[in-house]
Amino acid sequence: MPAALVNVAAKAKRGAVIEIKTLMSHVMEPGYRHTAAGEIVPRDIITSVTCKFNGSEIFRADLFPAIAANPFLSFFTTVSESGRFEFEWIGDNGFVATASAAITVE
């Protein structure tokens, strides 16, 4: 089971710009490494990370093998209403993981 860590403030003032941090456990095998026997280790990476707020997309990242293992992402958003952030990670070999976080706007 993949482990996701999402860090979002539980409360914020209306109109504030807040930081969102996400961390997903994943090997991010780049597909360019060889075993000692000379075989290529097949690629296994996360290719896309999406963040939606109340159903509409606010941030999306396309990842490539040059992203380090256990991809960490931090980005910003303006909050204007209370709601729920939904995160989705999609990768090779049918990898899908989701997480969510609620925020109360005062």
Added chain:
Amino acid sequence: MESMFAQRHISRRHLLQLAGTAAAMPALPLITVRPAQATPAMLASAIRNLVGEAKVNVGKIQLDIPPLVENGNTVPMTVSVDHPMTPEAHVKSIHVFNEKNPQPNVANFHLTPSAGRAQVTTRIRLADTQKVVAIARLSDGTFWSASVDVIVTLAACTEEMP
């Protein structure tokens, strides 16, 4: 200076690999194949794919990476664009490229005006001492870039599996 550094780096790695291979399986031919590497030309064509015929201006965007990296497997990187984030004028996307990893793309970040601040942080891999380039696409269709030269002492991506 840079080429000398690279040369020493390669030969030391080859030597170690050769020694390892020879010790483990003496039947194998003593040749190691250097993995395919992106070239500055691939970097240029990846950027061309993004911007088309548009002019890429220098400025507005800032790329923060340590100039000297000990371990290329995880390199903290922050890109930020000094630009308002309003529906009329905002940063649509930020694209990061490198010169010498096996492929030129690092990441694409797609932003919306609601982001409030055009800044993204992540951790990347660098397979060699090289240049990293970030390009921002603004809502008015212009492109802005920044590049940083990074010295890497332990390369990522292409080492042998233990």
